[in-house]
Amino acid sequence: MAEEKKRSDSRMRSFVLIFLCLVQCCLLSDAILDPIDFLALQSIRKSLEDLPGSNFFASWDFTGDPCNFAGVLCDSDRVVALNLGDPRAGSPGLVGRINPAIGKLSALTEFTIVPGRVFGALPQTLFQLKNLRFLAISRNFISGTLPANLGEIRSLRTLDLSFNQLTGEIPRSIGTITELSNVILCHNRLTGTVPVFPYRSLNRLDLKHNNLTGHLIPDSLPPSLQYLSLSWNRLNGPVFRLLSRLNQLNYLDLSLNQFTGTIPTRIFSFPIVNLQLQRNLFTGPVLPAAQVAIPTVDLSYNRLSGPISPMFSTVQNLYLNNNHFTGEVPNSLVDRLLAANIQILYLQHNFLTGIEINPTAEIPLSSSLCLQYNCMVPPIQTLCPEKAGNQKTRPTEQCGEWRG
Secondary structure (H helix, E strand, C coil): CHHHHHHHHHHHHHHHHHHHHHHHHHHHCCCCCCHHHHHHHHHHHHCEEECCCCCHHHHCCCCCCHHHCCCEEEECCEEEEEEECCCCCCCCCEEECCCHHHHHCCCCCEEEECCCEEEEECCHHHHHCCCCCEEEECCCEEEEECCHHHHHCCCCCEEECCCCEEEEECCHHHHHCCCCCEEECCCCEEECCCCCCCCCCCCEEECCCCCCEECCCCCCCCCCCCEEECCCCEEEEECHHHHHHCCCCCEEECCCCEEEECCCHHHHHCCCCEEECCCCEEEECCCCCCCCCCCEEECCCCEEEEECCHHHHHCCEEECCCCEEEEECCHHHHHHHHCCCCCEEECCCCEEEECCCCCCCCCCCCCEEECCCECECCCCCCCCCHHHCCCCECCHHHHHHHCC
16 A cells, blocks of 8 residues: 555656646746647657767756757647757767657657667557658668558658668558658568559659569559669569659669560650669660660660660760670760760670771770670770670670571
8 A cells, every 4th residue: 555655656746747847848938838749758758868979868858848959849839840869960860769659749740860779660659640741760770560550641741761670561551642752661671562652742762672572563653753763672574564654754773673574665765864774684675766865874684685776875874784785886886985975885795796996996084895795806905894704705606696
């Protein structure tokens, strides 16, 4: 009985202290912070600490107004933004867990944590943040699965949980958020397939460096996409119809997967600045209809065949190595290389049979050319990447079927 009375007295003293803090806050500001938000901030603070060298929590003195704490933004009596950690580059960040009390900040529209050593699973209470528009907790040690109820945050615009240790599948419900604009889940350990994102609000989808598998449905991604990176996964199947629809893309990276089929000619007319399709299983010819204005095109390590199109002569960095290209190198590529308009022209490990270039021609210092291991003796000696090997010419017996 005495022990129970002692616990009751302790709880009463805690409530009195909280009340006094709230009264003091009221005297110092126009509006008193909502008690639920006050208690939630206390719980969040108890679960996190500054890493050595960080002083982020120095201002978090609960005898003062929490709306004046570093990283806390209030609107009237509610917390509307919580940005935890020193945002300056190189700051040590925080360590600890995200307390489930985060779900009590029901007016929150923005929640971020700077890179650091925050670990453990994402709280299942996040779905209670119905007004949340921006959620960014990247470069920490968050583990476990993504909460299945994340899709209930209907106001969410940006979801960035990149560079963590998340596992399991990406919840299908995320694709049902109508206003979602940016999904950045790269550099995790996610498995399963890529969800369907039908809404035209989506601009950026970055799922690279995971363990995703399966096919991409032709209409699974909206034509509003401007940035798409799915590299370093185990995705497979054709993407011809899917890519043909994404005419707003300015960045595309599907490298290091197992995609098959042909590459749609249309994508070479899209406003892309960097096209990365290397290390897949793409086949067939690549014949753009017009001069390609994409600065960097990497189609290396595929099974592409046929002649090299002169339409690639306007590309600054062109990687066509390790394919099945045949015929002669177009003169327009040679001319632009010698004029230093092409900086990288990698054609090694194909079945090319000729190139018109003066053996005494000097390759500009700013440019690189590699012709090794084709069905010809390179007429000019150039420095090739180490991976190209030492053999200058492909064995004759490999070249017979590719001639003509």
